[in-house]
């Protein structure tokens with residue numbers, strides 16, 4: 322039986338956990354007190370490094386290592402951007418944290434700011450999170466009143482501030498450098514690296530960018546210690562992950578597990594198995610940006626390395642399952658439309674390639690596909706991948722290439738028989 | 752000719768209260784355009800001119816930025832915005848039926864506004880609520896596990 326290991330979700334089910342008094346009654350802000358009172362900033366960084374905590378926003382980059390890249394002696398302000406843009410289709414964990422346990426994230430932000438010496442925390446929240454923005458603002462107000470934020474926090478001499486910054490509907494703004502451009506008041510276009518944000522980020526000042534879930538894990542690492550965290554998960558993927566399960570399962574939801582449990586255990590034991598008594602056809606292990614794995618690979622262990630070995634990515638931990646009755650071509654069109662419409666337009670391969678792929682999908686679904694369209698799609702994939710300005714371009718090819726490779730017969734059936742997909746509505750870009 | 756717009760005093764106050772939190776005025780551009788929609792019908796050319804002056808950003812850049820973000824309405828919209836997710840997890844759990852029902856009950860297509868100006872219907876990308884797909888929003892309120900049968904009740908909730 323696959324079991325839950327609740328770390329970030331430890332207060333799941335506790336009423337009003339978003340309130341400061343409830344959070345404190347459950348041990349909240351003791352990690353901050355410990356860090357400020359007993360640890361030097363470098364010791365906090367070392368602890369997070371030793372814990373093996375990896376970024377939960379998609380790339381899995383070691384958090385402590387990222388923090389250590391910020392130059393300690395840099396004069397002037399340095400910033401933390403907490404990435405609450407949560408836009409990867411299939412992902413809905415950050416919303417849970419923000420709405421149910423915002424103090425856990427805020428406490429993690431303050432500890433990070435203390436460790437790295439950051440003077441201001443910006444929580445970049447996607448525009449549609451109206452409730453979430455209110456919750457964080459309220460929680461920050463409580464934290465300011467209690468002296469956890471602001472000047473001379475808990476008498477330590479350390480000061481930092483927190484501001485909630487809203488996005489306005491753009492997937493690409495979740496990419497860390499596009500997020501910074503957006504925060505500076507621009508279109509959500511990414512910036513060239515190097516310089517990396519750790520040396521030149523928001524307003525050209527050193528900036529740490531971490532995902533909500535990553536930061537919300539930090540308090541537990543500080544209170545329970547690096548060894549405790551490193552003892553969970555696998556050799557290289559240490560700790561836990563909030564896995565968002567959606568699609569054709571009986572009980573979609575967020576399941577926090579140790580890295581290394583079998584994906585099939587998450588689908589069957591935790592999410593209740595495939596719905597309606599049907600069979601699993603395949604799944605996206607880590608969001609719409611990650612290549613589809615077939616049902617035969619459902620036993621793969623849920624950690625970064627095992628999923629990579631199986632030919633996909635763990636991404637943001639969004640497991641989207643689909644059953645044997647799924648129209649895979651239409652599903653791929655839905656996702657390709659997403660990339661075509663959300664491409665920021667800065668670079669040609671992605672801007673043009675994603676749209677071209679969408680046009681091809683549309684003609685296949687309208688009964689006008691050509692047999693060489695499949696090779697054409699694959700060649701566009703090759704011209705996007707690793708040739709785009711940011712990882713968005715790579716993300717856009719995952720579904721196209723993997724579904725053509727795995728379910729080619731379904732594409733060919735559409736084309737050969739001039740099958741027409743009966744649309745229930747016509748999507749319009751706005 | 753652009754009709755000039757006076758920014759709502761509450762909006763000015765909102766901006767002024769936040770300026771000290773940023774190293775540049777321009778940083779408030781996207782939040783201001785979002786907030787402006789609480790007081791103004793939409794991001795009209797006149798409104799963008801006024802925001803440009805307030806935040807010391809060239810007008811053309813305000814328009815460029817506004818045009819990038821889907822939540823900033825560049826055209827007049829209805830009093831209520833109905834956003835339905837059409838992305839993958841919602842597709843897998845039947846959002847197409849929900850969208851078809853919305854078109855039917857509202858009497859307008861995706862991308863259009865009802866004749867009485869009450870609702871604008873749009874489909875949007877993943878709303879980060881895929882665990883309760885299909886989902887939709889009316890203004891700031893999220894509706895989860897939506898079925899076509901619930902549409903009338905949901906629409907009736909908007910005044």
Ligand SMILES: Cc1cc2nc3c(=O)[nH]c(=O)nc-3n(C[C@H](O)[C@H](O)[C@H](O)COP(=O)(O)O)c2cc1C
Pocket residue numbers: 375376377378379380381382404405406407408409492493494495496497498530531532533535536711712713716
């Ligand atoms: C197109 C694109 C969209 C992204 N969207 C998000 C997002 O919504 N939230 C997030 O935390 N990271 C997102 N990322 C990853 C960020 O670029 C970055 O790696 C992450 O925020 C770093 O935090 P972490 O190390 O804690 O994971 C996205 C990346 C790309 C390429």
Ligand code: SF4
Pocket residue numbers: 493511663664665666667668669671672709710711712713714
């Ligand atoms: S790959 Fe290019 S066009 Fe696509 S989102 Fe990144 S920068 Fe923009």
Ligand code: FES
Pocket residue numbers: 410411412836837838839840841842876877878879880881884885886
């Ligand atoms: S796909 Fe609809 S909310 Fe995520």
